[in-house]
Amino acid sequence: MRTEPDIATVARAIGEPARAAMLLQLMDGEAHTARRLATVAGIAPSTASSHLRMLCASGLVHVTDAGRRRLHRLAGPEVAQLVEALAALAPPRLPGTLQPVPPTDAILAARICYGHLAGQLGVEIAIVLRKDDIVPALAPGETGVVRTFGHPLLAALEITGLEPGRAGVRACVDWSHGTTHLAGALGSALLSGLLAAGWVRRRPAGRALRITAAGRERLAELGF
Structure with missing residues (x-):
């Protein structure tokens, strides 16, 4: 009796350009309709539905009903870790129109x-x-713990504690720079703080953030 994990099933689900494009878009942490994900992947909505069924069946994506809409999210943080780790090993671009967010400077x-x-x-x-x-x-x-909140950046972003029940900090592979950034409760608090302070803004589509003029000024004052 075999007890090894069936990684081939997960690999097959990821290993198709349209589904890969959908997973990359879902890395924004938001819920998306099949139509939106179809647009990202450059395919018809009817085709997107079959791809999404496979992603759901493989445990990578979770779907919920919101009125007349069906919304899709990554099934959990472990899926996001898998996608980011694969992105760190992958070539920098998906082919042709299957590029959910071009790897621009943004x-x-x-x-x-x-x-x-x-x-x-x-x-x-x-x-x-x-x-x-x-x-x-x-x-x-x-994973690790935050040793102290006595830092000028954390003070400026009003981060004095963290959400309970989560790892304080986790090192997450950053595919674009070949090193790690901060995930876990601290990583979420930093993103929320930067958005609340107006130092970064969400762009209309995709996962890229815009660093505002005020953000650049304040970050420069803090040594970033």
Whole structure:
């Protein structure tokens, strides 16, 4: 009797360009309709439905009913970790129209990675908080605790505590820079704080964030 995990089933579900494009879009942590995901993948809505059924059957995507709409999300943070790890090994672009967010300077500079901050800004914040002994040095996927909230960046973003019941901080692979950024409760708090302060803004589509003029000024004052 075989007891090894059936990774081939998951690999088959991911290993098709349209489904891969959908998974990358769902990395924004939001819920999307099949029509929206079809647009992202460059396919017809009827075709998208069959792809989404496969993603749901493989446990990668969860669907809920919201009135007359059916909304799709990643099934959980472990799926987001898998997608980000694969992205770190993958070529930088999907072929042709199956590019949900072109790897422009915007997505490289700052983006959302399943509820936390990624890209160059996320990496720079991780480096500084490690250097200043706010968080420990962690290997990809490792978790740790926030040692203190006494840091100018955390004070400026009004981060004095973290959501209970979650890992304080986790090192998440950043595919665009070959290193790690901060996930876990601290990663989510940093993203929420930056958005609330108006230092970054969501763009109309995709996962890229826009660093505002006020954000650049305040981050520069804090050494970023």
